[in-house]
Amino acid sequence: MKNDSLLEGLIAATRESGEIIRRQWEEERRVRHKGCVDLVTQTDVAVEAFLKERLAALAPGVGFLAEESSEDGARPSGDCWIIDPVDGTTNFVHRIPQVGTSVALWLDGRVELGVVNAPMMNECFWAARGKGAFLNGAPIAVSGEEQLQQCLCATGFPYDVGRKLPEVLERLRVMLPATQGMRRIGAASIDLAYVACGRLDLFYELWLKPWDMAAGWLLVEEAGGRLTNPSESGYAFGEEVVASNGHTHAEACALLRAAAKNAALTREAAGTASC
Numbered sequence: 001m002k003n004d005s006l007l008e009g010l011i012a013a014t015r016e017s018g019e020i021i022r023r024q025w026e027e028e029r030r031v032r033h034k035g036c037v038d039l040v041t042q043t044d045v046a047v048e049a050f051l052k053e054r055l056a057a058l059a060p061g062v063g064f065l066a067e068e069s070s071e072d073g074a075r076p077s078g079d080c081w082i083i084d085p086v087d088g089t090t091n092f093v094h095r096i097p098q099v100g101t102s103v104a105l106w107l108d109g110r111v112e113l114g115v116v117n118a119p120m121m122n123e124c125f126w127a128a129r130g131k132g133a134f135l136n137g138a139p140i141a142v143s144g145e146e147q148l149q150q151c152l153c154a155t156g157f158p159y160d161v162g163r164k165l166p167e168v169l170e171r172l173r174v175m176l177p178a179t180q181g182m183r184r185i186g187a188a189s190i191d192l193a194y195v196a197c198g199r200l201d202l203f204y205e206l207w208l209k210p211w212d213m214a215a216g217w218l219l220v221e222e223a224g225g226r227l228t229n230p231s232e233s234g235y236a237f238g239e240e241v242v243a244s245n246g247h248t249h250a251e252a253c254a255l256l257r258a259a260a261k262n263a264a265l266t267r268e269a270a271g272t273a274s275c
Contacts, residue, residue: 006059006105007113007128013054014103017047018119021086021099025120029093041093044068047085047101055081055103065106067211075210075237076106084211087116088187097121102189104214114215116193125193127215127222133196142225142245143198151201151248154183154191158207166270167206170263174255175204188241192216195243196223202252203243204230210237217243230256 021043030042048068055062065076066083076082084102086092092099097120105113116125125140127133133140145151153175158164176182179202185191188208194200196219217235220227226246229239230253240260242253 003105003112003128007126009058010055010103010105010113010115011124011126013051013058014101014115014117015119015124016054017050017085017101018117018124020047020050021092021101021119025092025095040068041086041089043092044086044089048083051081051083051085051101051103055083059105062105065210067209070211072209073238079107082106082111082210082214084189084209087189087212088185091186096186098185098187098190100187100189100193102211102213102215104218106214111214111218114218116189116215116219118190118193123193125196125219127196127218129218129222131222133219133222135193135197140197140223142195142220142223143201144247145201145245146247148178148202148248148251149180151179151244151252152181152183152199153179153202153204153252154185154194154200155203156184156186156188156191156205156208164207166263166266167260170259170266171204171206171256174259174262175252178252178255188212189216192220192227192243195225195245196220198223198245201245202248204241204252204256206240208241213241228253230260 024043048066063080065080082104087102088099101117103115104111112129114127125135191203195203217227220243226249227243228235232253
């Protein structure tokens, strides 16, 4: 498979799938719940089905790891397309335009191609390993900010946030005063694309799935940034994500490691108090 021709086909298919989101934007939502607040719409299902059909023809024999048809906790087990058809489904249901379709090509244990398309904002981000990152065809790069205090940071919250408050709140407690400000956009693929193009300087989040961040991972790295876990020992799906412009990465990771320890102590104390 030639990655250049695959990338061209991937961009075309992902952009075309965005027309499904556009057509259904003003239609009545048919929503079902996967959990208490985790939503699925007819648009999620339609976009995923469209992409599977187009990408299967583009790269016969390559499998799929897609949000609406994969089990929770699934990881790539071979070469596959990693797909989030509508990242930010809650945004979509409420007609908030920060909605993305994220598609990555996973080959030989790493992401080789990635596209994040935000159809309601007319923005399509893409990257190819070793070839750079782009927004609507123009090269993009991470910010040059070197002071954490001047960094705009984003994060996200899990659907079952009520059960994970110590982890969420402790990270906010340390990151809010350490940065210029915090944003919660509601779609991790968009967060990572924004780090890649310099709109955000920093992003962290726990409990992301591969389809939430695979394409954005490559975007950040190809735009000159870093993406690791808080220990800075690399990254594996399922770990906490820290993505940055690189300059502030070590300082942010140190704060997040401290926050994780404090959250563990909070949980331990709560457990002891309840006995």
